Amino acid sequence: MVEPSKPVDFIREIITEDIKNNKYESRVHTRFPPEPNGYLHIGHAKSICLNFGIANEFKGLCNLRFDDTNPIKEEIEYVESIKEDVRWLGFDWEDRLFYASDYFEQMYRYAAQLIKMGKAYVCDLSADEIREYRGTLYKPGKDSPYRNRSVEENLDLFERLRKGEFPDGSRTLRAKIDMSSGNINMRDPVMYRILHSEHHRTGNKWCIYPMYDYAHCISDSIEGITHSICTLEFEDHRPLYDWFLDQLNVFHPQQIEFARLNLSYTVLSKRRLIQLVQEGHVRGWDDPRMPTISGLRRRGYAPGAIRNFCERIGVAKRDSLVDIELLEYYIREDLNKRAPRVMAVLRPLKVVIINYPENQVEELEAINNPEDPGMGTRKVPFSRVIYIEHDDFREDPPKQFFRLAPGREVRLRYAYYITCVGIVKDEKTGEVVELHCTYDPKTRGGDSPDRRKVKATLHWVSAPHSIEAEVRLYAHLFTKPIPGEESGDFKTDLNPKSLEILKSCCVEPCLADAKPGDRYQFERQGYFCVDPDSIDKKPVFNRTVTLKDTWAKIEKSLK
Numbered sequence: 302m303v304e305p306s307k308p309v310d311f312i313r314e315i316i317t318e319d320i321k322n323n324k325y326e327s328r329v330h331t332r333f334p335p336e337p338n339g340y341l342h343i344g345h346a347k348s349i350c351l352n353f354g355i356a357n358e359f360k361g362l363c364n365l366r367f368d369d370t371n372p373i374k375e376e377i378e379y380v381e382s383i384k385e386d387v388r389w390l391g392f393d394w395e396d397r398l399f400y401a402s403d404y405f406e407q408m409y410r411y412a413a414q415l416i417k418m419g420k421a422y423v424c425d426l427s428a429d430e431i432r433e434y435r436g437t438l439y440k441p442g443k444d445s446p447y448r449n450r451s452v453e454e455n456l457d458l459f460e461r462l463r464k465g466e467f468p469d470g471s472r473t474l475r476a477k478i479d480m481s482s483g484n485i486n487m488r489d490p491v492m493y494r495i496l497h498s499e500h501h502r503t504g505n506k507w508c509i510y511p512m513y514d515y516a517h518c519i520s521d522s523i524e525g526i527t528h529s530i531c532t533l534e535f536e537d538h539r540p541l542y543d544w545f546l547d548q549l550n551v552f553h554p555q556q557i558e559f560a561r562l563n564l565s566y567t568v569l570s571k572r573r574l575i576q577l578v579q580e581g582h583v584r585g586w587d588d589p590r591m592p593t594i595s596g597l598r599r600r601g602y603a604p605g606a607i608r609n610f611c612e613r614i615g616v617a618k619r620d621s622l623v624d625i626e627l628l629e630y631y632i633r634e635d636l637n638k639r640a641p642r643v644m645a646v647l648r649p650l651k652v653v654i655i656n657y658p659e660n661q662v663e664e665l666e667a668i669n670n671p672e673d674p675g676m677g678t679r680k681v682p683f684s685r686v687i688y689i690e691h692d693d694f695r696e697d698p699p700k701q702f703f704r705l706a707p708g709r710e711v712r713l714r715y716a717y718y719i720t721c722v723g724i725v726k727d728e729k730t731g732e733v734v735e736l737h738c739t740y741d742p743k744t745r746g747g748d749s750p751d752r753r754k755v756k757a758t759l760h761w762v763s764a765p766h767s768i769e770a771e772v773r774l775y776a777h778l779f780t781k782p783i784p785g786e787e788s789g790d791f792k793t794d795l796n797p798k799s800l801e802i803l804k805s806c807c808v809e810p811c812l813a814d815a816k817p818g819d820r821y822q823f824e825r826q827g828y829f830c831v832d833p834d835s836i837d838k839k840p841v842f843n844r845t846v847t848l849k850d851t852w853a854k855i856e857k858s859l860k
């Protein structure tokens with residue numbers, strides 16, 4: 302039997318080699334360690350797929366661990382949203398949900414141990430002074446005047462730090478390494494700072510909090526993580542990760558760095574995403590224009606499609622920019638196969654079929670998805686008054702316009718051939734508000750017995766049977782591939798036209814039962830997903846992605 306092809310990358314190669322060499326008793330144990338200071342985004346999805354995916358492939362385990370060491374920016378709301386998003390993406394941490402804050406006591410004991418070993422000291426320099434003493438890439442740092450405090454004095458001070466005897470910012474605990482190291486991270490990095498601030502889990506138990514570099518390696522070690530996979534910016538922190546674990550002589554996972562995901566026309570940093578939410582540039586974390594997992598979910602992206610995308614982009618050691626079109630490609634590919642196709646008119650133009658009997662209604666058969674005959678067919682009502690797309694008619698058609706125009710015949714999908722015989726205009730504005738057409742009864746179902754050719758097939762809905770709906774069309778949130786690249790401020794490149802709301806669209810009656818989260822293809826218009834705003838009101842559809850066929854190009858060339 303041929304093994305299904307597995308993704309191969311440098312991380313999986315390292316792990317395969319480690320297993321072969323019986324490193325970590327051939328165990329594979331990864332973790333996904335979000336800081337609960339915002340919602341997860343598509344970049345995190347890459348990390349989730351990587352960590353959980355590797356655990357699955359190598360029959361290992363993956364923990365979900367909240368890296369909750371900063372009480373000021375972290376909130377329960379974020380913890381809950383992160384759990385929901387990881388689950389929705391299709392991954393399961395089983396009984397392995399952890400919090401770095403659960404290890405505060407152990408971290409404190411390890412810190413005291415480092416003090417006793419003469420490897421850590423309490424420093425009274427202010428944050429500004431520490432920065433000043435640290436030096437630069439080209440200039441070595443200077444020793445802190447507090448560097449040579451005795452072990453006894455350090456232990457006593459550290460205990461009093463914990464008891465809350467000193468104000469915020471007055472002292473820190475620092476590792477005693479090397480102020481002239483070529484790696485600035487090794488110049489006596491801060492391990493603890495004083496923060497009299499309530500923590501969402503430990504309440505007021507602590508007023509000193511560990512820094513990321515110290516907390517992370519200890520948490521990995523306590524959990525028995527074998528491969529601690531993180532993004533490239535931590536490469537220079539790896540010597541420090543190793544230093545703490547070596548000094549303490551505890552279980553030592555290996556840190557491996559990979560390039561983070563960057564997507565064109567998108568920002569992927571929680572700091573920036575928070576600004577978009579708080580300053581009202583979007584309607585919330587789950588705004589369908591946001592690259593957050595919750596935004597993509599609301600937009601209609603399916604978890605499997607996101608996983609396929611993450612697998613396809615793979616992992617590399619060098620930063621790069623992924624074209625957002627690639628993500629959209631995977632979204633389309635997935636929806637093409639499973640979204641039922643229906644007809645919806647976004648900008649309705651009334652058409653009266655003057656030779657069609659009043660009060661007659663026919664039920665015409667329509668195919669739910671030509672890609673999957675198993676999805677069956679449905680009945681679509683047809684009557685004397687229908688709506689077609691305003692854009693599908695031109696009174697004075699340009700050369701390449703093949704759709705409806707005065708005197709011209711087109712096909713109505715699943716219905717009949719119709720010919721435009723009259724136009725009704727608004728007296729004041731001159732705008733076309735209604736068309737009069739005739740239909741050919743011999744073309745029922747959309748086929749002509751004499752094989753008469755028509756150049757266009759239009760979608761439509763029967764006016765008396767249609768349901769009114771709101772449709773929200775989205776464009777990229779930013780107008781530039783790398784927002785802020787030129788101006789230095791990503792917000793200057795916000796797209797003022799990223800959301801267009803169409804309030805009086807007409808959709809097929811079968812959509813009366815559509816529930817939030819249901820996905821459809823609106824023929825010729827794209828893929829759409831029912832928004833949670835729809836509950837108890839008129840249905841609201843978010844456009845997930847356009848169809849992106851030649852149709853879209855023709856449309857463009859006509860403008």
Ligand code: ATP
Pocket residue numbers: 333334335336337343344345347348368530531532560561562563569570571572
């Ligand atoms: P942000 O830059 O958005 O603030 P972060 O790194 O501060 O992200 P964390 O909550 O610390 O966010 O991230 C959890 C995990 O997700 C980390 O292992 C981090 O490396 C990874 N991660 C974050 N952003 C990306 C990205 N764009 N691509 C891949 N992995 C990412």
Ligand code: MG
Pocket residue numbers: 336
């Ligand atoms: Mg981080």
